[in-house]
Amino acid sequence: MCAAEAAPSAPSDEAAFKAQIKLLEEQVRAVPASDRASAQAILRQIATLKRDRFGATSKDYFYALSNLAIEAEEAKNYEASIQARREMLAVCEARAAAVADPRKPARLGEDSPYECMLYAAYNLASDFEEAGHPDQALAVLKPLATDAANDRSALFAERYGPDTFPYGAVRYLNKPLNRLQGLYARLALAHGDDSASALSAAHQAMLSARLYRQHLGSSRTEEWQLGSSEHILLSDNDAGEDRFGDFARLYADAAWTAGKRDAETSADVFLTLQDVTLDRTTRALGRAAAERAAAKHGASALFQQRAALSQQSEALLKTLAANSGNMTQPEKDATYTRIQQIDASRDAVDAKLGAAAPEFFALVRPRPLAPLEAKALFRPGDAGLLVMPTIFGTHVFLVDHQGVTWRRSDLGADALNKHVRRLLWDAGADVDATAAEELRWQSEGTGQFPFDRTTAHLLYRELVEPFATQLKNTKFLYIVASGSLSSLPFSLLVADTPSGADGDPAVLRATPWLGDRLTLLQLPSLQTLQLLRAEPGGAEAADRLVGFGDPVLDGEALDRGASPKVRRTRSGGGLASAGFNSFAGDQPLADPATLRTLARLPGTARELTALKAAFGPELSRIMLAETARETAFKSADLTRLSVLALSTHGLLTGEAGAAEPGLVLTPPATATVKDDGYLAASEIAGLDIDAQWVILSACNTAGGDGSEGATGLSGLVRAFFFAGARSVLASHWPVKDAVAEKMIPLILTLQRAHPEWTRAEALQAAEKAIRDDAAGDADFATWAHPSAWAPFAFIGDSGR
Numbered sequence: 083m084c085a086a087e088a089a090p091s092a093p094s095d096e097a098a099f100k101a102q103i104k105l106l107e108e109q110v111r112a113v114p115a116s117d118r119a120s121a122q123a124i125l126r127q128i129a130t131l132k133r134d135r136f137g138a139t140s141k142d143y144f145y146a147l148s149n150l151a152i153e154a155e156e157a158k159n160y161e162a163s164i165q166a167r168r169e170m171l172a173v174c175e176a177r178a179a180a181v182a183d184p185r186k187p188a189r190l191g192e193d194s195p196y197e198c199m200l201y202a203a204y205n206l207a208s209d210f211e212e213a214g215h216p217d218q219a220l221a222v223l224k225p226l227a228t229d230a231a232n233d234r235s236a237l238f239a240e241r242y243g244p245d246t247f248p249y250g251a252v253r254y255l256n257k258p259l260n261r262l263q264g265l266y267a268r269l270a271l272a273h274g275d276d277s278a279s280a281l282s283a284a285h286q287a288m289l290s291a292r293l294y295r296q297h298l299g300s301s302r303t304e305e306w307q308l309g310s311s312e313h314i315l316l317s318d319n320d321a322g323e324d325r326f327g328d329f330a331r332l333y334a335d336a337a338w339t340a341g342k343r344d345a346e347t348s349a350d351v352f353l354t355l356q357d358v359t360l361d362r363t364t365r366a367l368g369r370a371a372a373e374r375a376a377a378k379h380g381a382s383a384l385f386q387q388r389a390a391l392s393q394q395s396e397a398l399l400k401t402l403a404a405n406s407g408n409m410t411q412p413e414k415d416a417t418y419t420r421i422q423q424i425d426a427s428r429d430a431v432d433a434k435l436g437a438a439a440p441e442f443f444a445l446v447r448p449r450p451l452a453p454l455e456a457k458a459l460f461r462p463g464d465a466g467l468l469v470m471p472t473i474f475g476t477h478v479f480l481v482d483h484q485g486v487t488w489r490r491s492d493l494g495a496d497a498l499n500k501h502v503r504r505l506l507w508d509a510g511a512d513v514d515a516t517a518a519e520e521l522r523w524q525s526e527g528t529g530q531f532p533f534d535r536t537t538a539h540l541l542y543r544e545l546v547e548p549f550a551t552q553l554k555n556t557k558f559l560y561i562v563a564s565g566s567l568s569s570l571p572f573s574l575l576v577a578d579t580p581s582g583a584d585g586d587p588a589v590l591r592a593t594p595w596l597g598d599r600l601t602l603l604q605l606p607s608l609q610t611l612q613l614l615r616a617e618p619g620g621a622e623a624a625d626r627l628v629g630f631g632d633p634v635l636d637g638e639a640l641d642r643g644a645s646p647k648v649r650r651t652r653s654g655g656g657l658a659s660a661g662f663n664s665f666a667g668d669q670p671l672a673d674p675a676t677l678r679t680l681a682r683l684p685g686t687a688r689e690l691t692a693l694k695a696a697f698g699p700e701l702s703r704i705m706l707a708e709t710a711r712e713t714a715f716k717s718a719d720l721t722r723l724s725v726l727a728l729s730t731h732g733l734l735t736g737e738a739g740a741a742e743p744g745l746v747l748t749p750p751a752t753a754t755v756k757d758d759g760y761l762a763a764s765e766i767a768g769l770d771i772d773a774q775w776v777i778l779s780a781c782n783t784a785g786g787d788g789s790e791g792a793t794g795l796s797g798l799v800r801a802f803f804f805a806g807a808r809s810v811l812a813s814h815w816p817v818k819d820a821v822a823e824k825m826i827p828l829i830l831t832l833q834r835a836h837p838e839w840t841r842a843e844a845l846q847a848a849e850k851a852i853r854d855d856a857a858g859d860a861d862f863a864t865w866a867h868p869s870a871w872a873p874f875a876f877i878g879d880s881g882r
Contacts, residue, residue: 099135103128118157125150129166139176144198147173151205160213167206171222174198193258200226200258207265216273220266224275227266227283232259234286260329263287267332271339271474281336288333288354291326330354331472338475338490348488349453352479355470356450356608359562363606364448366767366804367613372445373806375616381438384431391428395421445616448609453486459611464880465553466560466608469545469567471495480549481608487552491544495565501537502566505574508533510869511815529585531867535593536584539576542596546575558842558880559600562608571604571814571875573597573849574868587859590866597849597872601842604875606800614808614879624722627697629704630715631729632687633748633759640681641819670741672760674749685819686729689779689826693727696827697834712747712757716769723773725830726807729822732780732798733760743797745780763801771805775841778802778812779822799877809841809878821870825852840880849874 106128113121129146136142147166154163178184178195187194193201203222210219226232263283270280334351337343376385398421406414435442451459460466465482476491476498493501507513507523515523527534546553553559561572575596582589596602605611687706694702705714710730720726731746742763749759778798799810811829825848833844849871852858858865865871 099131103131106131118153119159122150122154122157122159122162125153139173139180144170144173151209155209155212158212160209163209164206164213167202167209171199171202171206174202197258200262204258204262204265207262207269211265211269216269220269220273220275223262223266223269224279227263228279232263232286233282234290260287260290264329264332267336268473271332271335277336277340281333281340281342284329284332284336288326288329291329292354292357327358330358331470334470334477334490335472335474338477343488348486351477351488352453352456352468352486353450355468355477355479358470359468359564359607360448360450360609363800363803364609364613365446366800367606367610368445368448370804370806371613371616372439372442375439375441375445376435379439381435381442384435384438385442388428388431388435391424391431395424395428398424441616445613448607448613451608451612453481455612456481456608457483457485459608459615463555463557464560465549465556465558466562466605466611467546467549468608469561469563471498471565471567476545478545478548480552482552482556484552487549489548491548493544498541499566501541502570504534504537505541505570506815508869509574509815509867509872511569527585528583530861531864532583532585533574533590533868534584535576535580538574539578539580541570542575542577546572546577546596553600557601558603558840560603560605560608560611562605568604569814571597571602571868571872573602573846574872587856587864587866590864591854597846601840601846601880602876603842603880604877606877611879624724625698625701626723627694627702627704627725627727628718628720628723629690629693629702629725629727629729630706630710630747631690631704631727632683632706633710633730633746634678634707635680635682635746635749636678637681639684642683642685642816642822671753671755672740672749672758674751674753674759677746677749677759680731680746683730683819685823686779688819689729689822690727692823692827693725693830696831697725708748710748711750712759712761715747715761716756716765721770721772723771725775725777726771726773727777727779727826729777729779732778735797743801745778745798763797766798766801767804769805771802771807773802773806774808776802776807776810777826778810779817779826780813807878809876811841811845811874811876813873814875815869815873817873818870820858821852821865824855825849825871825874828852842876842880845874845876 106124110121110124110128113124125146129143129150132140132146133143147170151163151166151170154160154166174195178199181188181195184195184199185197187197203226207219207222210216210222264287267280267284267287270276270283334355337347337351373382373385376382398417402409402414402417409417432443456466460481460483462483465480468477468479468481470477471493472495474492474494476493476495478489478491480487480489503513503515504523507515507520526532559572563570563572573596577594577596577599580593582592584590690704690706694704704727705711705718728745732743733740733746734743735741740760740762744760744762744765747759747761750757753759780798799812802810817825828848828851829841829844832847833839833841836844839847852865852871855865858870863870
């Protein structure tokens with residue numbers, strides 16, 4: 083059937099009508115993918131038949147138009163999709179005009195006519211944007227986005243307890259309005275429309291999503307609900323629509339563009355962007371701090387009882403989510419009843435726990451810090467830098483003992499990501515570069531091993547230099563960076579305009595690196611400092627080191643680390659994708675035979691042996707080769723440690739089919755729950771690791787790869803904090819064997835020789851020593867290059 087045929091009239095007989103619709107739907111499914119125009123023509127006929135039979139305001143006609151619009155959008159036929167979306171909006175407008183209160187749904191669980199208008203207008207505007215007509219998109223959105231009746235500021239300003247709204251009600255009430263206001267704000271900012279209206283719309287969307295997010299943490303199953311929804315609430319690239327992170331960034335951009343930088347607005351933007359950084363790592367730290375608080379008050383048994391009840395409730399909720407369609411109603415009712423019983427038991431435990439340890443619940447669910455609270459965290463000589471890239475720029479807040487200062491660079495997230503990827507590639511990180519990018523990057527720069535210092539200085543100039551005067555007397559700078567910047571050590575930023583050849587070792591050594599001027603520490607959030615300092619721990623750590631490394635593997639022995647000219651995969655290559663192919667209950671097990679195909683890493687044994695010598699053989703215990711087993715790690719006493727060091731292969735989620743990040747130890751003959759040769763992050767999180775410092779010199783253990791959606795800190799780092807670690811030394815790219823063997827022991831040697839130094843200062847001094855060591859110079863390699871001296875990030879408090 084071709085598009086030129088006239089649409090038949092709707093038959094009066096019900097059976098004949100259904101048969102005709104069924105025939106047309108079968109014709110749509112039979113249309114080849116290469117002929118989507120015919121499919122659109124048939125869908126238009128179906129819509130016309132349903133309009134004539136059910137009416138121009140009927141749901142049947144509306145959904146038929148929706149099917150047509152979706153088909154046209156997939157074919158990028160925006161003329162057709164826009165026409166269908168216009169008609170859908172007209173249906174909603176007619177339905178709204180026909181009732182006394184269009185904002186009230188006809189029955190519970192249905193969208194109101196007004197919500198129908200919001201959805202339809204949003205989709206129509208989206209098609210206009212895709213078609214290259216942002217002006218027409220704004221014309222559709224603005225009347226609704228700026229409607230005074232949609233101003234819910236007074237509602238959002240109220241404080242709601244857990245029983246004010248049922249779970250999900252806030253999102254249900256405001257989702258279509260949030261989406262529309264967010265789209266309007268983004269387009270208005272991008273195309274110079276009314277900035278005041280853009281600010282109002284962005285603020286409304288942010289407030290609504292924030293209210294939902296805050297409410298989400300107030301129910302009895304708050305930890306599970308928040309964790310399972312985090313990817314929707316915070317992610318830039320998730321399919322979820324009510325993304326708090328997106329709205330928060332838009333609000334910051336709109337406030338800056340509208341010139342609203344007064345103390346009240348600045349404080350609100352500061353709070354809002356902090357909220358975006360409150361990820362699972364911060365909550366892991368909060369949980370660990372809460373556990374220490376409970377122990378201090380003699381309430382450890384209550385804490386364990388609460389955790390057990392939470393796990394039971396979470397397991398039942400997961401069962402419902404996964405199997406609801408296959409469960410009978412009596413089975414569902416029984417499950418809900420059991421959840422209610424568990425929740426009631428947890429309520430009783432919570433009451434006792436709250437009375438015994440009043441600070442417990444504030445630690446379990448960290449909140450953003452007001453400027454005065456943030457200011458109080460920093461002593462003279464300390465400062466914090468909160469860096470948040472957005473579509474339109476990068477917001478930077480400097481926090482010190484005098485207050486909070488807000489600046490925004492015009493360097494947006496897309497441009498920033500490109501710069502970060504280039505620097506990470508230069509440093510030898512595993513960056514997903516195209517063949518064209520690699521050819522271009524390899525041809526740039528002078529010398530055998532150039533580093534793009536111009537880009538490194540550009541980032542310094544945009545992000546740090548605006549605060550140069552305030553940082554003049556600063557010693558310790560805590561970095562809270564989001565997006566791709568969380569994968570980049572700020573130590574390799576260049577503090578002055580570079581001169582000389584980028585590949586000359588002498589020039590690289592003379593370069594004014596930011597890591598020389600300031601002692602840098604990385605944090606997942608500003609709240610991390612508050613949490614780490616909330617409960618300093620129990621007994622003082624013993625002067626003791628435990629290390630694991632050099633697992634027995636059958637692959638070819640390899641040196642770790644990449645150079646700008648020689649690159650390998652994160653894990654040294656050779657690991658098949660079927661590395662996780664069996665289960666023990668719900669837990670995936672690694673295949674020991676597959677793990678054994680990994681490359682042997684003899685340099686890790688040399689590193690740990692040197693570390694033992696530096697720390698003191700009588701104070702150290704290291705497990706190598708056959709003794710470096712998962713059972714040994716799980717059974718070891720890892721409490722009251724100065725240092726826990728792990729030097730081996732690290733896998734990220736997705737590598738070799740891994741469902742979560744982890745560390746490879748000597749594989750057993752047969753995989754069991756206790757030992758499959760793979761120490762997964764979830765297993766680490768369940769251990770008691772009371773270590774002042776965890777050193778991870780595996781591959782990429784600190785964070786992502788510099789891509790747009792890269793996470794802030796890796797699951798491995800988060801797991802060690804959850805288990806009780808006080809600070810972590812992790813790497814942003816594979817560490818060269820020769821460097822690791824010298825640098826890691828040197829850090830401990832320097833700290834023991836200078837007890838007044840913090841661990842971060844010892845790292846800073848060790849980096850400079852490695853960079854200045856000409857013994858590392860050879861053809862196509864030099865330790866003066868950041869790939870050698872800058873891979874590590876110190877994550878945690880300075881400890882001074």
